[in-house]
Ligand SMILES: [Fe+2]
């Protein structure tokens with residue numbers, strides 16, 4: 001059996017990819033298919049590397065309390081994946097700091113926030129917060145790949161390649177923090193749910209702060225009609241993620257069973273994992289490369 005077709009969360013690898021992200025003259029509205037999505041996602045993930053550092057500390061703190069070899073393997077793999085994500089995002093935002101003057105302050109705030117939090121949180125807070133937050137990165141990974149044609153198809157090949165890599169890996173490790181929480185604090189279900197509320201509040205607040213600044217710089221807030229359209233787009237995307245997150249509040253929820261990774265497992269995700277595993281270059285994904293990854297004729301990939 002082709003192991004790539006198995007559940008995406010089984011035995012996932014660490015892929016230390018490095019993308020050519022240092023170009024400060026890049027168009028940061030990198031998706032022509034959906035420019036507002038590009039800005040939304042730049043804003044949404046602005047604080048993500050600092051959370052990813054926190055996640056690494058959280059999983060390392062939990063490791064001595066876990067004796068399941070399979071879960072320990074997955075914990076080491078999520079640490080490897082997230083440490084790579086953080087390095088890549090920091091490089092991306094370094095290039096963005098010249099273009100969006102408030103980005104350094106927004107990054108510094110989140111760096112200080114998560115560094116302090118990692119130092120002062122108890123083990124339950126570390127694991128609970130990580131599990132709550134990972135609920136959304138996992139869902140965002142799945143939703144973005146589902147909407148590839150609407151949001152990503154015609155976009156900067158390097159940024160697109162970075163997002164596809166990140167979203168595939170977020171889906172792959174989407175159950176690890178949840179399983180660690182269940183193992184260590186599974187009798188405290190209300191705390192897991194509360195952490196989902198706490199983490200989504202942080203995400204929404206930080207996304208709006210960054211998005212409004214970026215939209216202003218891009219001239220999208222220059223008149224009331226444009227401003228309303230821009231903010232409505234950001235709000236709509238956030239609500240979409242929250243809507244898909246509702247099942248996570250149910251008793252008996254497990255990320256492995258979420259329909260987005262089982263019944264509706266995305267074909268791009270399956271094809272990308274197979275292509276990368278075979279040694280394919282996934283550092284830039286233009287239309288021809290996506291056709292190659294998907295084993296399709298280039299004209300069959302939406303323009
Ligand atoms: Fe990540």
Ligand SMILES: [Fe+2]
Pocket residue numbers: 082134137138170173
């Ligand atoms: Fe993650």
